[in-house]
Amino acid sequence: MEFKLENLNYQDIAIQSVVKIFDGTDKNNFDNSCIEGIRSNTTKLTTVDIENNIKSVLLENGISEEIAKLSNERDICVEMETGTGKTLVYIKTIFELFKEYGFTKFIILVPSVAIRQNIIGTFKAFEKQLESIYGFKPDAFEYDSKKLQKVSQFIEEQYPQVMIMTLASFNSEDKILNQAQREDLFNNIPFIEAIGKTNPIIIMDEPQEGMDTDNSITQIAKLNPLYKIRYSATHKVVKNLIYRLTPYDSYKEGLVKKIEVLTVTEKNDEATLKIELVDIQFGKGDPKVKLKAWHLSKTSNKIEFKVSGWLCNGDNLGEKTNNPSYLNYSISNINKSLKTGKWTVTFSNGAEILEKQISGTLENIWALQIEWLIHRHFAKSQKLAPKEIKCLSLIFIDRVANYIGEKPVIKNLFIEKYKAVYPEYHNGNTPTDEHIQSVQGYYFAQKSSGEFADNEGGVKEQAKIYELILRGKEELLTLSNPVQFVFSHSALGVGWDNPNVFNIATLNNSYSETKKRQEIGRGLRICVNQKGQRVYDAIDVEDSERINQLTVIPNETYETFVTQYQEEIKSVYGTTNAGAGMTHNHKGTQTDEVKFKRNTNETIDKAFKKYWTALAKKTEYTVNFDEERLINTAVEEINKITIPDFVIEASSFLIDSINEEGKQDTFQGSENVKQKTNFTPLDLIEELSENTGLSYASMFKIFEQLTNLKEVVKNPPRFIHEASAIIRNAELDEMIRGLNYELTGDSFPFEFNDFVKNISDKGYVATPNKGVFDKMLIDSDVEKKFSLDADKDVEVVCFLKLPSWYKIKTPIGDYEPDFGLVMKRKNLKDGNENEFYFVIETKGTNDINDKKALKESEIYKIRCAIKHFEKLGLEVQYKAPVKEYSYFKTEADKTINSII
Structure with missing residues (x-):
């Protein structure tokens, strides 16, 4: 199979948005970009030139300067929803930047091996097609500290070079690139310094994953980038955001799959023995907890999931809820871990629950999740097969040991449910053990000790499966390959995806720590057929006929899932309306497409x-400040400030006794001791100026007229806080007074x-x-x-x-x-x-x-x-x-x- 390259308008806009930033740059060549054998990226554009280019792009893309967070730093942000092809976008951007300006040095910086392998796979998948369009192909390679000749080639070569690196490869001084005492230095300087002389354009893939720590900023600065271009769906640091494709936009335009949230916690909940830790009381005496569980009415057969009263060690949950299903649940310990800082409730049967975690006995919930996943998988597979589309399902698990270990409970549940559901979709036939084993794949790492762990280092057993999932995306998509269900912990949570993931189940203990956008993002891409062609749905397609639909099966209620997703969207975009819509297939509220029609009256x-x-x-405004009026108003109000004395209180209690009933004490008295503060008047002026935007000169005029400076000495930080608020209000009042609008x-x-x-x-x-x-x-x-x-x-x-x-x-x-x-x-x-x-x-x-x-x-x-x-x-x-x-x-x- 070979993925087919498409000309998608929104991707072209994202690409050209970056290219236009450098508009006016003289094309780089051997004569103007090569010094002492090192080929560099160069531009004579000033900061003002770049800023003007950025403003032009923002105008074209309809992004306000406030949202873009304009900055003169050499950073550009491109925000694209997961599944819309940002990797291909920045790869094509590299081609365009060489074509337009002759830039030859590019570093793609990634936070993980999974993302790195995805990029290498994308380069390989589209290599021939891109070469046929542009007439060249860059030398794209994975940085390897054992192959420094490739780094030397990167520094010297006149031809486009793309080095793909993890942050970990140079983020500490002992890394090979940073070492200054080596026999194989480049021209007697550390490699990191030599790379810096090339002024590479650094493409930061998922920069929020550790690339903005103080150490990372310091290490990346050594690369001396011409510019950093950030690509993510969830930027935490935003500077010069020149392009934005929100989840809602991509969802509305059919650029990603539709989302169905299929909740399983609402089916036979009474049988799941679900328990949640709601509240903890600690201080005097032993700690107590409130648990949410199924309560059986004493007067009727009504059962309700509700919060208990305060419970302590020895209490039996079955008795407290009048529910005999819980009679095996007596509280044996309530404890707060020193390592995690989380509270844990342990029961006599060995079950444990933590804060923000559902019941310790999760097997019934997992079984239902897996059962529904297999049902959806088989139904979709039969629907997709005539269209030559393979269906894949992804399962996130809580611990590797629950799939590979002495008691692989999740794997056993999968086998049990697969055997039970399979005949329903396959003419009553029973699957063999060999068949069930062949449909499973997993991405876990294994340490040299033989212990499996969820990380990306260590010795890789099951190399064939590992290679298939991580690197063999095309092979995994072929109908002839048996793997259909992929199990992972969190290593595939960011960076890895596959266009034909149609179902995702999250068998996690703690739902509150799971990022919904990451979770959903693994399966948002539009699917492809056996020819590598994307298969789209018509905009008006009926739900029953829709091909591109992702089913997410979480272990929580629909309301909880959607609320957390919306909170993530709101934290990024300031509104929940930017998020993709979701449909709920069981109970609960439904969020759907609603058509608003113009009144024809x-x-x-x-x-109208x-x-x-x-x-x-439209209007434009001008503002005229009367500085004297502003100063007089501020002086009048600041002179009214009174600050209480800054004191330390010394109190004395005499402990009379300590026994099982607690401690007995007698108050002996207290005394307040005034404290002296030290501050510099110029620092005071500086802080007030920074807090209000008022010039130093104006601040000096205000302080010359103050009559209550003794209040400053009592507590300078508090005085600054109150004075700043007064000045800001005075500024706003003066701004309104001097505000004038004119029609444009x-x-x-x-x-x-x-x-x-x-x-x-x-x-x-x-x-x-x-x-x-x-x-x-x-x-x-x-x-x-x-x-x-x-x-x-x-x-x-x-x-x-x-x-x-x-x-x-x-x-x-x-x-x-x-x-x-x-x-x-x-x-x-x-x-x-x-x-x-x-x-x-x-x-x-x-x-x-x-x-x-x-x-x-x-x-x-x-x-x-x-x-x-x-x-x-x-x-x-x-x-x-x-x-x-x-x-x-x-x-x-x-x-x-x-x-x-």
Whole structure:
């Protein structure tokens, strides 16, 4: 099999986004890029030139400078969802950079062997096809400390060189590349220094995996990169983010598989003896715990999974829950480990549970997971076989010993369930032991002692299976190869994937420590057939006919799984809406594609178009500061600061006795001792300046007028904290006072077509009467109630939740108002009916000065928006903040009455 190279538009955009950063660079050649026999990457572009190029790319890609986190550091970030081909993207980028600028030195830096092998495999898979397109192929090789001649070749060669390295190969001073005392040095200098003279472009694959520690930053700096280009789906450090493909975008466009979360904890839960450690009480006396378990009602047969009361050593869980299934569970020990810092509850039957872990007896849960995995695998295999597509399933296990060991419980469960399910899909036939063994593959390492472990070092037994999974991606995909189920611990959790993984089961003990995006990412790629061609689904394909669907089978509830996934998405993108949608095949809420349709009512359409013409006018702002006013305000407020004395309290207790009932003591008294502080006035000025952005000169003017400097001496850090807050507020007030908006002459486009959103039924409400769309997106109960009330109001002509791309620029960031609304009202004087235009910002209060309900940033953005809408004149009236629709109507009445 040979993977077929595709021309995918989103990949081309990602590639060209990097290439354009170096626009204006003279093409490197032997004459301008070779010194003392070393061929280097060179560019005469200044930092300003690069920054301007970056800004142009951001504009093309629709990324704000705030999100991009512009920096003059030589770092670029490319963010692509797992499964969308980022490895191929940066490989093609290498080809393009040589083609356009003659850059020849590239280092691909990886955190693990699995990722390194994936890159080498990708180079090999597309080598001939890329050569036919570009007319050359770079020398791509894996760094090996025993083959330093390849490193010398990398340094000297005029032809494109790509060295693939793990961070571990040079991240300490004793590594060969860093050694200065060797017989085989390059021109009498350490190899690391010689590599640095080539100014390589460093491609960082998954940089969040240890490449931003202090030590790593120091070691990477020795390579003296021309630029570092970071590729990941989950950047932790963001600098110059020039391209972003979110999970939602890739999911919506059909660039990755759809996701089904198949929960097994909800099937026959009562029989699983599930137990969770919910709370611990410790301090005086022996520790106590609260456990969540199945409780049987004493008056009915109702069974409920709920939290117990406080339990201690000796308590029998069966008695406490009235559930005889737990009678073998008596608490024998409650302990906190010194090594892990985690609490453990041990039962008399040997079962153990830890914090954030479900019951120690997991075999029933695992059995169900494996059973469902095999069912899904066989059903999909039969569906895919006519299309010449092989189905693979991936199983993450909790411990290697549970698959390879004296008691391989997971392997035994797999064999048992495979034998049970197989006949159902194979005409009643029974599989042989040889067949069951042949369908299993695994990726584990083995130490020289013979002990299996989940790491990437050591002696590799079962070399054939190891090579097949890690390097033989094409061979693994062939129908003739028997391996269909791949078992791993965590070594395949990042970097390894396969386009034909259709099912993933996670047999982990502790679900809270599993990264959902990593878990899902192993199977997101669009599948390929036996010719190596990707096989896509039509956008409107029925679920029953869908080919590209990944089934994830976790050992937790759907709600827990999705909540954690959304938290990961939110931590990266600031909103859960950037995440891929998921369907749930058992119980629970469903997140699905929802279509929002434009209202076809002519009255609504006509009114909305007129409204948008008024609303869409863009503005730019200028700010004029009155420094003297700012200083005077700050001085007045800072002089009011009073700081309590910085003291150390000495207290005395006389212990009268210590016995089994506890200790008895008598309070002897206490004494406060004032402490003296040492600080430098210039340091104080510097810290306040850094905290507020105010110049040193302005700070000196403020301090010249302070009359309470004795308060500084009491506790300088606290004084700095309070003074900084005062100055920042004064700055914001002065900014608003001096803020001026002007119309630019440009307008936001009229782009209001039907659209599809991956969202649960709690994320929208139906607005069939007055909505510009038949449904309204909502983020809160306040927005929900506002939408429902507006849709019923006879005076409302139309309304909508304003799109996220309608942004008003402010000095503290873009502002996105909530609702746009058109209201009609008859003029009692002339009998004519007029339309009035409103923009509404809904919040949990009607008072702009309510600092308990509003953040400072929200207050200031609203105040900025007031000035923006004032510039639009009387055409559009702005109401903010608004909690209830009735309050908006009252305020609207005041405005309309003043106009007519």
